[in-house]
Amino acid sequence: MKIPFTKMHGIGNSYIFINVFEFSIEENILADLAKAVSNKDTGIGSDGLILIHPTENAEVGMRIFNKDGSEGKNCGNGLRCVAKYAYEHQLVDSKQFTIETKAGNVSAEVHGERESVDEVTVDMGVPILKRSEIPMLGEDQEQVIAEPFEIRGENLEVTTVSMGNPHAVFFVNDINEAPLTTLGPVIEKDERFPESVNAEFIEQVNDQEIHFRVWERGSGVTLACGTGACASVVASALNGKLDKGKEITVHLAGGDLYITWAEDGRVWMRGKAETTIEGTFFME
């Protein structure tokens, strides 16, 4: 099977994008396809696979599969790339349009010209804070803010936020000392998170800047996570470290994202999207 693809990334968080507006791929091969394209030795190399698909509920639809073949419900960096692709490939007419995700519809606005979108702003919606909807097991309380979290003998504090996908946020004093590869995979699979979780470590620089590193559910360490950056700004505000309504610069390993948790409760994300390769993938 020959599959045309585009490789794109949002500040280093890369995905193989397949436009299924004109052909279809059988549902039962999608997990294997995600693993195959993500493999840097035998495939293309990426953090996962994203399908850009037609839908009746929005101008364009997005489905995201992690490197291990699991399906995520949302992907901030993927959304910016899908928006760039959709506008540049004339799947949409105007610069502002809606994208369907498994977590609901979002509204995106591209910046730049038809052939060269460089930045995208996305209304990421209202974060979900209720414990049972993260989901996280435990005492039924509305929100999990700086809750003691013992793991592998370490006493951490966790704040949880869902941006349609689950995030566990931990503050650290020095981002370079974050236990990304040691605790990240353990937190991801911790039984307190029945659907697993994306683990974020953040260092608060001041009330306008955050350093950020992520261990992603299903993909491991990535250079950036858009929904994670949104969740981190919300977590930081919930912990009284910054104010709602101000644009926060989140410094990720692959670059910066600009996130605002607006007074009306919605989270806005602005950042780059780039195309690197177009080609054909051969699937046995």
Ligand SMILES: N[C@@H](CCC[C@H](N)C(=O)O)C(=O)O
């Ligand atoms: N990198 C993404 C998030 C991808 C999905 C995530 N790993 C999950 O399983 O929830 C982003 O930019 O948001």
